[in-house]
Amino acid sequence: MTQRLDYVRKIIEEEGLGGFLITSRPNTFYFTGFTGSTSKCLVTREKAYIVVDFRYTAQAREQVFPGIEVIEYEKSANATLDDLCLKDNVAELGIEGDDVTYSAYRSLQESLKSVKSFRDLQNKLNDARIIKDGAEIEKIQKAVDIADKVFEQILQFLKPGVKEMDIAAEMEYQMKMFGAKGPSFETIIASGPRSALPHGVAGTRELQNGDAVVMDFGAVFEGYCSDITRTVFIGKPNDELLKIYDTVLKAQLEAINKAAVGMKGKDLDNVSRTIIYQAGYEKCFGHGLGHGVGVEIHEKPTVSPRGEEELKSGMVFTIEPGIYIEGFGGVRIEDTVLLTDEGLKILTKSTKDLIVL
Missing domain, CATH: 3.90.230.10 (Creatinase/methionine aminopeptidase superfamily)
Structure with missing residues (x-):
């Protein structure tokens, strides 16, 4: 399923982003294979991570596609994302605007200190699912x-x-x-x-x-x-x-x-x-x-x-x-x-x- 991550990275490249944050359940399943009820998947130019809590660590390791690293957060998912964005030099981040509430958006702004701008590109992400294999x-x-x-x-x-x-x-x-x-x-x-x-x-x-x-x-x-x-x-x-x-x-x-x-x-x-x-x-x-x-x-x-x-x-x-x-x-x-x-x-x-x- 590496071609699905390649699709996300194509968006990252075309839009001049550093990464894309996938949070909706349908797109999480499609791009990662994970079926749990909560997670945050960060795809960067070189890496892909799925951030989960203790309840879903084992499940994520069983389900996610090759090339995705499972990370169990300790303090909070956003704190872990902040570390990952800083490590991978993510200054501009694509998000799923229809899935991210206003309060969640504000939380991302406050937590992801290295990210300078957020761009809603959910429609472009959803387009990957139009043609079925x-x-x-x-x-x-x-x-x-x-x-x-x-x-x-x-x-x-x-x-x-x-x-x-x-x-x-x-x-x-x-x-x-x-x-x-x-x-x-x-x-x-x-x-x-x-x-x-x-x-x-x-x-x-x-x-x-x-x-x-x-x-x-x-x-x-x-x-x-x-x-x-x-x-x-x-x-x-x-x-x-x-x-x-x-x-x-x-x-x-x-x-x-x-x-x-x-x-x-x-x-x-x-x-x-x-x-x-x-x-x-x-x-x-x-x-x-x-x-x-x-x-x-x-x-x-x-x-x-x-x-x-x-x-x-x-x-x-x-x-x-x-x-x-x-x-x-x-x-x-x-x-x-x-x-x-x-x-x-x-x-x-x-x-x-x-x-x-």
Whole structure:
């Protein structure tokens, strides 16, 4: 994994820095392999250190990539960082601005006496994770496979009278039984009128005949996430819900077919959005078509009306159009996909055929 540290050092060189301080959990995992809940990783032009407390010393030594020295601090992490910055002549330091609170920033300013300036370069650091390598894709695929198994099993659990929160609990239990660390985000189960809530996390509502049931969930496998949404029906849905389902499925399949390397995220979003708007649901699709998936459930690229970056081979993201009518109900269909030079590879295998239970 030395190429990941090389990426950080490229930023250091291009920006004229002496080092880069990595503190966010996703980037710490990506650049060091360490999964503990707290640490500070200092990468300089020649060295790399991960500073931890006693609780994590042994774990860090087992997990970190070659070329990273594990240091257990005694007085404080910042005091140790100060010593390291002084030793390695770090006068300008890159930091993760989104992760460093104001109080933490002030503490760094006060503690790191040799550092004269701090620069927020988190976006540049995050860019390293946009293109997935083969090992990452394998882990994402396994996370997707777990979610597919959970969907297959949960269909037997759905019936009138079952609470949304009980469905979510069962799904998250099954994820772990199938080998996941846990869910990649709080499981969304939204039924009946609540299915019109795009992020309607599971509540106490009981399923009823005629309900649409939106299930948006994902699993974490060895640090990588999956994301899938399926909408099923409890008993025969009314004609409007059937029309919505058909429209969303058509919009999703068209985006899958049209996706290509070099296309901007906003243009792919427009493929689905046009179909939904032309069907008469212009005010009913308020979120983006998709988002990147990796060590975080939401990361680059952005596939939305704001998605200006070009899509590239090796990107993993979601395709998830939806239609939501307040007080009535909604439908969303979502797959995790991999973009290749030949087009999209759909990692999710769960059926998108209409399911009436």
